Amino acid sequence: MTGATIYDHGLDRNPANHQPLTPLTFLERAAAVFPDRTAVIHGGLRRSYRDLYARCRRLASALSAHGIGRGDTVAVMLANTPAMIECHYGVPMAGAVLNTLNTRLDAAIIGFCLDHGEAKVVITDREFARTMGPALRQAGVTPLVIDYDDPEFDGPGERLGTIEYEDFLAGGDPARAWTMPGDEWDAISLNYTSGTTGDPKGVVYHHRGASLLAVGNVVAGNLGRHPVYLWTLPMFHCNGWCFPWTLSVVAGTHVCLRQVRAKAMYDAIADHGVTHLCGAPIVMSLLINAPAAERRDLPRRVSFLTAAAPPPEAVLAGMAEAGFDVTHVYGLTETYGPAVVNEWHADWDALSKDEQAARKARQGVRYPPLEALDVLDPETMEPVPADGETLGEVMFRGNVVMRGYLKNPSATEAAFKGGWFHSGDLGVKHPDGYIQLKDRSKDIIISGGENISSIEVEEALFKHPAVAAAAVVAKPDEKWGETPCAFVELKGSETVSAEELIGWCRRSLAGFKVPRHVVFTELPKTSTGKVQKFVLREMAKAL
Structure with a gap:
């Protein structure tokens, strides 16, 4: 520190004025302020915030009783179910790190992830036994295996573990105090990239980033108070873009959905008054191309946050006509999911439909919690001209960028070269500062x-x-x-x-x-x- 001032003496951090940022306190607050509000809907199940918080504390207590603590990995192979929501709170409440596994990966890759993350516990849905069984046999680790038998699943699938999820929870004590992170830099989750070439990389999130991104979603997604959120985005993907934590900020309702089908989505929206959902363009295509017999009248306009590939203009127009207001976001696993949003300007409403669609196809500007976003020449690390034409690499800098890749210092160093996170995405910067992707560097x-x-x-x-x-x-x-x-x-x-x-x-x-x-x-x-x-x-x- 140079040039000490009067503000640098006798004004130190202490427990009264400085606590680690964590999304776990959002659930504690929601349960205290809105205990009777519905937190989770799953089939015929309705669960209040009081009950959700108690169950998460039970999970944390049961894990602690089995010796799980700070830095231990708890891997879960779950669909978008109540248990998956509970794991997003209960696992880190025990001080452990949540590893949500992609349910569509093969056994060899799942086995690699279990070994690389040194999983101490595996919680697995009966539906995925055909993959998880061989993965556990191939893996070198020998975790405690807990089966989740979802009443809403009536398909085939055997139990693999020694105890069922509800029985495991019953052994926990909701009165036992849960663990705040000792440092907001502590790991909260581990997310593996798709690994299209070579082994997948383990992206590590910290409590600080998860907390900030969760609040950023409220702002960028215009969630308001008590939204009703439909789970069409897999919660295993970037921790569901941090929305399991976001919903507690605004005491919203989680509407679980095991399978993304047009009829199921329309039924959930109509029956539960869904206000928001997220997904890739394929989900939008399912909605707008659904046959008339599968559609329902929407009770209100519904907000849809989309990422992945830029939405085609025809799809955007079709969504607007069907009653959905689309917000385009962009990010990567390494940025906790969406960290860029296409902020809409009111005067753009006067543009033609084609011009509006072209504006919506841009990725946009940084999320409020992201400190810096730019398009740089990866060789010189200088910003490209804001002319909408000159290609460069999209780069991020800030508190919603990953800690790094687990056990992979060389990949971490390369990703952070020059003090920026290198996305690998090629794009341009428009004169108004909005970025637009043009391709992955490998896809040009x-x-x-x-x-x-x-x-x-x-x-x-x-x-x-x-x-x-x-x-x-x-x-x-x-x-x-x-x-x-x-x-x-x-x-x-x-x-x-x-x-x-x-x-x-x-x-x-x-x-x-x-x-x-x-x-x-x-x-x-x-x-x-x-x-x-x-x-x-x-x-x-x-x-």
Whole structure:
């Protein structure tokens, strides 16, 4: 410290004026202020904030009684169920670290995650026994295995552990004081990246970041007081963008949903008065393409936060017509989920529908808790011109950036090179400061020395009325090096030829950007709706 002032003496931190930030206190407050308010809906189950808080304390107590404490990993393989919400509080209330496992990964990857995270406890839904059983047999760790037998699940699946979740909770004491983090830098959760090449990386979140991002969601998502939130986004994905903690800030209601289906979503929205939901563009497509028999009248306009690929303009227009107000957010696993929001300006309402959709397709500006966001030249680390044209890498800096990658110092150092988190996403910065993604650095197509944004080509394809989904990747070409290759899903009974789609693209794209090949197929997707372009690149090579 240099230049000490009168404010640097006798004004030190102490327990009365400084406590570690943590999202755990949000639930404590919600239960104290709104104890009888419905916190969780799951099928016929209704659970109040009083009961939710008590059950989370029971879970923390039971874990502590089994020797689980600070820095121990508790891995969970759960759908969007009440138990998953409780684990987001009860596990860190014991001082432990929550590792939410992607339910769609294979046994080998799950086994790797259990070993890499040194899981001491595994809580697993009966539905996922076919994957978790082999994963546990392959893993070197021998955790305590707790089965969760969800009454709403009536499919096949065996129990793998020695105790069922409800019996385990019964052994906990809700009167036992739960553990505040000793330091807000303490780890609260571990999230593994998708690992499309090599082993997945373990992204570590801290209590401070989770607390700040949870509050940021309230602001960015305009949640207001007592929202009713439908769980269409997997809670295993970036801890459900921190929304399990966000809902307690505003004493909102969690409406659980095991499977994302159009009819189930419309029923939940109509029956429970859902006000908010989140998801990838695939969820929007399910909603707007649902047959009339599966739809219900919405009791009010519903807020939809979407991320992943930029929403096609046609999808955005369809959502508005169906009664959904879409807010575009952007982030990565390494930024606790969404850390960028497309803040809407009132005067944009006067723009044409096409102009509005084009504005909505931009990723936007930083979340309130994020200290810095920019598009930089990754070589010089200098900001690119704010001209909407010059490509650079999107970079983040602030308190909602991960601690780093578990047991991977080289990857952590590379990610934080130059004092910024390198996203790997290529984008531009518009004159008003809003950023817009153009591609992942690995997805840019270089044809005859010209850079082609796959997103731009996909946007052109999406505008065709017969196209339900599209993804564009590079196809090796002897003359040009690479050329765009389009993979397309059509709507229902719609038909269109490859030649027609190529001609359609020529109307709005420069000649070198037009796909040379069009393949009609179902797009391979991750569990969160992201298209697996690495699979499509292999398919393109084989053409």
